[in-house]
Amino acid sequence: MSNHLLEVKKLSKYFPIKGGLFKRKVGDVKAVDQVSFYVKKGETFGLVGESGCGKSTTGRTLLRLMEPTDGQILFNGVDLATLKGESLRKARRDLQMVFQDPYASLNPQMTVEQLIEEPLNIHNIGEKKDRQDRVLQIMDTVGLNKNFGGRYPHEFSGGQRQRIGIARALALQPKLIVADEPVSALDVSIQSQVVNLMEDLQQEFGLAYVFIAHDLSVVRHISDRVGVMYLGRMAEIAPKEELYTKPAHPYTQALLSAVPIPNPRLKRERIILKGDVPSPSNPPQGCAFHPRCPKAFDRCKVERPEMMHLGSEHYVACHLYD
Amino acid sequence: MSQALLQIENLKTVFENTKSAVTVVDDISFSMNKGETLALVGESGCGKSMTSLSIMGLLPGTGKVAQGKIMFEGNDLTKKSVEDISKIRGNKIAMIFQEPMTSLNPVLKIGDQMTEGLILHHKLSKKEAEARAIERLKLVGFARAKDMMNEYPHQLSGGMRQRVMIAMAMSTDPQLLIADEPTTALDVTIQAQVLELMRDVKAEFETSILLITHDLGVVAEMADRVVVMYAGKVVEEASVFDVFEKSSHPYTEGLLKSVPNLEADQTRLYSIRGNVPTPDEFPIGCRFAPRCDKAMDHCFDHAPDLYRVGDRHQVRCFLYHPEKGTFSHE
Ligand SMILES: Nc1ncnc2c1ncn2[C@@H]1O[C@H](COP(=O)(O)OP(=O)(O)OP(=O)(O)O)[C@@H](O)[C@H]1O
Ligand SMILES: Nc1ncnc2c1ncn2[C@@H]1O[C@H](COP(=O)(O)OP(=O)(O)O)[C@@H](O)[C@H]1O
Ligand code: SF4
Ligand code: SF4
Ligand SMILES: [Mg+2]
Ligand SMILES: [Mg+2]
Numbered sequence: 001m002s003n004h005l006l007e008v009k010k011l012s013k014y015f016p017i018k019g020g021l022f023k024r025k026v027g028d029v030k031a032v033d034q035v036s037f038y039v040k041k042g043e044t045f046g047l048v049g050e051s052g053c054g055k056s057t058t059g060r061t062l063l064r065l066m067e068p069t070d071g072q073i074l075f076n077g078v079d080l081a082t083l084k085g086e087s088l089r090k091a092r093r094d095l096q097m098v099f100q101d102p103y104a105s106l107n108p109q110m111t112v113e114q115l116i117e118e119p120l121n122i123h124n125i126g127e128k129k130d131r132q133d134r135v136l137q138i139m140d141t142v143g144l145n146k147n148f149g150g151r152y153p154h155e156f157s158g159g160q161r162q163r164i165g166i167a168r169a170l171a172l173q174p175k176l177i178v179a180d181e182p183v184s185a186l187d188v189s190i191q192s193q194v195v196n197l198m199e200d201l202q203q204e205f206g207l208a209y210v211f212i213a214h215d216l217s218v219v220r221h222i223s224d225r226v227g228v229m230y231l232g233r234m235a236e237i238a239p240k241e242e243l244y245t246k247p248a249h250p251y252t253q254a255l256l257s258a259v260p261i262p263n264p265r266l267k268r269e270r271i272i273l274k275g276d277v278p279s280p281s282n283p284p285q286g287c288a289f290h291p292r293c294p295k296a297f298d299r300c301k302v303e304r305p306e307m308m309h310l311g312s313e314h315y316v317a318c319h320l321y322d
Numbered sequence: 323m324s325q326a327l328l329q330i331e332n333l334k335t336v337f338e339n340t341k342s343a344v345t346v347v348d349d350i351s352f353s354m355n356k357g358e359t360l361a362l363v364g365e366s367g368c369g370k371s372m373t374s375l376s377i378m379g380l381l382p383g384t385g386k387v388a389q390g391k392i393m394f395e396g397n398d399l400t401k402k403s404v405e406d407i408s409k410i411r412g413n414k415i416a417m418i419f420q421e422p423m424t425s426l427n428p429v430l431k432i433g434d435q436m437t438e439g440l441i442l443h444h445k446l447s448k449k450e451a452e453a454r455a456i457e458r459l460k461l462v463g464f465a466r467a468k469d470m471m472n473e474y475p476h477q478l479s480g481g482m483r484q485r486v487m488i489a490m491a492m493s494t495d496p497q498l499l500i501a502d503e504p505t506t507a508l509d510v511t512i513q514a515q516v517l518e519l520m521r522d523v524k525a526e527f528e529t530s531i532l533l534i535t536h537d538l539g540v541v542a543e544m545a546d547r548v549v550v551m552y553a554g555k556v557v558e559e560a561s562v563f564d565v566f567e568k569s570s571h572p573y574t575e576g577l578l579k580s581v582p583n584l585e586a587d588q589t590r591l592y593s594i595r596g597n598v599p600t601p602d603e604f605p606i607g608c609r610f611a612p613r614c615d616k617a618m619d620h621c622f623d624h625a626p627d628l629y630r631v632g633d634r635h636q637v638r639c640f641l642y643h644p645e646k647g648t649f650s651h652e
Contacts, residue, residue, distance in 0.1 A: 050509035051480075157597045187365035188536065192580040192593035199590070214509065221582035221591060244584070258514035259584050260539030264562045272518060273511045276479045 004074075005208050006039040006062070006176060011071035011081075013054075013061045017281055029281045031057040033232040034071070036307065039176065042202065044209040046223030046240070048216055048255070050277055054232040055212045059178040062210065063095050064088060075176070093123055096169035100181035102161035106153040112139070112164055113149035119171045134171070141204075142167045142197060159190035163197065170201065178210045183218060195222055216259050220244055225313060228252045231288040232280050234307065238314040248316040250295045287319065295320060326393070327530050328377070328498060329353040333390035335369070335376045337383065344601040346372045348554040349390075354547075356497070359524065359531040361541040361562070364551035365577075365598050370534045373551075374500045377532075378417055379407040394498070412439050416491035418484070420503035426475040426483060432459075433471030436490050444494065458489040462519055481512035485519065492523055499523075502534040517544060538581055542566060547634070550574050553599055553609040556628065560635040570637045572614045608640065616641060 012035070014028040032054045039045045047055050060066045062073055064080060073080040075091060083091055096119075099105040106115055116135045120126065126134065139146050142163045153161055162182060169177050179198070183191040195218065201207060213219050219226055220240055227237045228249065236249040247253045254271040261268065273292045278284055284291050290300040297319070305317045335347035347369040354360045362370045375381050377392055377399065392399040394415070399407060411417070419425050427435055436458070437451035446454065452471065459467035462485040475483055484504060491499055501520065505513040517540065524531055533544055541548060541562065548565040550558040550573070558571040569575050579592035596613040599605065605612055608621040621640055629642040640646060 050511065159597060187598055188538075188577055188580050189365060189594040190597065192582075192591040193595075195582070195591055196593055216510070217582040217584040220584055221588065241587070254511055256584070258510040260513075260517070260537065260543045261584060262538040262542045262566065262578065262581055264542040264545075264566050266542070270514060270518075272514055276481055276512065277509070 003040050004038040005041045005076065006210075007072075007074040008038065008062065009036050009072040009074070010034045011036070011058065011061060011073065012069045013057050013066060014069045027281055029279075030232045030283060031280055032061060033280075033283075035229070035232075035234045037227050037234060037237055039208050039210060040224075041175070042206045042208055043224040044202065044211050044222050046219035046226040047210060047212045047229065048214060048219050048226060049229035049235075050214065050255075052277065052280065053229040054280070055214075055229055056180050058229070059097065059180050059210060059212055062178055063092065063097055065097070089123075093172045094175045096172065096174040096177050098162075098165050098169050098177060098179040098182045100184050102158065102165040102185075103153060106161065106164060106168075108153055111150050111152060112144065112156075115153070115164060116167045116171055119168060123172060125172070138167045138170055141170070141201070143193075157190075158186050159193060162186065162194050166194075166197065166201070170205075173205065174207070176208045176210065178212070180212045181214070182211075184213060184215065191218070198222065216256060228255065231277065231283050233288055234315075234317065235289065236314075236316045236318075237307075238310075238316075239312065242312070242314055248310060248314065248321065249318050250293050250320075251289050254294075287317075325355055326353040327356045327358075327395065328532070329391075329393040330373075330377070331391040331393065333373065333376060333392065334388045335372050335381065335385060336388045337385050339384060342602075345388075346385075346554055346601050347376060350551075350554075350556050351390075352549050352556065352559055354498075354530050354532065356530055357524070357528045358546045359533055359544055360547045360549060361545035362532065362534045362549050362551060363536060363538065363541055363577075365536060367598060367600060368551040369554045370536075370551060371502055374417070374502055374532065374534055377500065378411055378415065379404070380411075380417075409443065413443055413494050414496055415498045415500065416494065416496040417500040417502065418487045418491050418504050420506050425487060428475055430474075431471065432473055432475065432478075432486055436471070436486075436493055440493060454493055455489075458493045459486070461492070461523070462486070462489040463515070464489075481508050481515065484508060484512075484516055488516070488519060488523065492527070492529075495527060496529060498530050498532065500532045500534070503536070504533070505540065506535070506537070513540075520544070538578065550577075553604050554601060555609060555638060556636075557610065557638045558636065559628070560632070564632060564635050568632070568635070570631050570635075570642060571610075571639050572616050572641075573610045576613075576615075608638075 013032040014030050016025045017027040019026040049055055061068045068081050080091055113135050116138055117131050120131045136146050144163050183194050211222055223240045226240050226243045228235045230251050236252045247256055254273050257271045275292055286302045287300040287305050290296040299319050305319050307315050307317050308321050309315055331351050333347055333350045336343050336345045364370055376387050387400050436455035440446045440451035440454055456467045459470055464470055505516050545562045548562055549556055552573050558574045576594040594613050607623045608626050611617045611621040626638050626640045628636040628638045631637050631642050
């Protein structure tokens, strides 16, 4: 267990639904519902799934940018879910976040230098001079021209803005970065630049990543292990090679078969799922995937499947494997 | 050439204000045959949407077609009056957009939106129009098509709205369907549904599809022919097989190599250095030269033409110039 940098146990995040005349709580959006996984030192854990399945909410809750409803977030053995005040602030230095839309997450009134220095100021690190040196060093590390430190975010292209976002996250020398769709908004040719940068930084600083994305090809490339979410729940977790070649969960199988492959001669068997993803405010009984699952049977409608161990590090939540 | 349904010749689209003019689509030519799916690919801002909006006569703001011909069934659309164009649109040419909400009216029921054009342009009775609308909603996979006629767009999910858009676009039996990133906003499992639907529709009605996308997987799956754009220019035009197997332009090659593989592991991704230029900073000479690993001195101050490298395969790159030897060692 000692090499588990992060261990998430039965993490839940519910959002109340308010309604009626007195805005009373009438239900919950179960955005994240008893999710468990771990991340080892220096590895990349990919998190995939369709829009609204709870990837971002999981990421934000890990960093306590949102309060968890239930569950544990053990980071180096300390439960972040219960930390408060100064000890939470200290623990947070080791966990940083990179966002999908680098523009929306960067204050437009601050220069690049100020943006990268800000986390150092907040945590009172070093003298002014040291901080400025550090900023220049980080800019160099992420491939930003050091002469552009006085410029504002809007003066940069999408790919460069994402480099600024990454530089900010790196400033405090974290051990884990949660990257929420960091390349989704970028063009293909720029996307590969940023992916390569993230891999280089991981090598250099021994960083661990939780890499959230809906592009399964990018996730395959960057991850060591991958978790697949569906409707707030973890459906399957496996080392990437295993997940992509031997997906066990019917949802993972459908998801992978749906990805268009850039090879016009390839004719693949495709599992076309019926219908749309249901709303997490009213998830189906039993297995949340059962109304769309081509392999569903009676038990699936009434009983929620637990995570089962299939061997090595392969886990699946599906009654077929019970 | 007589069988070309759509033929674009030297199209140039500009946005002009009092101070300056930017050319966002620069001397584009391509043609589409009946029943063909042509994919227009390229990175954001290269002019894909502006090309399609030029065809539709729907350019935003100060955008206008400054030069060139858009031949549709033998008529030049650039010479048509606004009324004529709007008749062709929503009739023989239909369009679906990336974000269906921009083209669905939020305060009108699905049924009213679908029948409006049929009653107005096709002179169908209300009853006939409704029957047609319901039939097309069924075609795109809605079992409860009749009920849906009375629903509003916000009651539907993104994938459902996109299917409604396709049903609406197909309600007039168009010859040409222009689909601008029709699945970009959708999840992959829903994308798979919509792509299958577009293939079915094409098979049933022999519709030609101009498919705009930046997803090379979608291109491989859907297209017969491909036009690759970079910085407002066509850089390569070829059959889908030639693009993926004999891509010749350094940009096309780079793009294909940059995409991570779903089916195999790679140690490191290829990446094209530098950034995608915006129209006010398009380089003189070959527009790809600042990012091109194969650039020669000549490329930085001369603009290449399209050169033929095979059957219906053209490339805008000096490497394929018939007299390349004369300048490659300048
Ligand atoms: N502040 C909030 N209040 C209520 N519901 C919320 C809130 N934030 C998220 N949700 C809901 O929680 C669910 C999970 O959302 P989340 O943003 O985590 O999804 P995601 O997997 O990141 O999706 P995407 O791929 O679209 O980014 C969604 O149904 C969403 O509508
Ligand atoms: N209303 C407008 N006014 C001025 N320029 C525009 C306008 N709309 C688009 N452009 C510019 O035209 C170029 C091509 O845009 P577009 O065709 O939308 O690209 P894409 O290939 O991503 O579809 C872009 O540089 C864009 O900024
Ligand atoms: S538990 Fe049943 S419904 Fe759920 S994925 Fe497995 S087979 Fe399908
Ligand atoms: S013309 Fe020159 S710079 Fe342009 S793509 Fe060809 S080799 Fe590269
Ligand atoms: Mg998200
Ligand atoms: Mg566009």
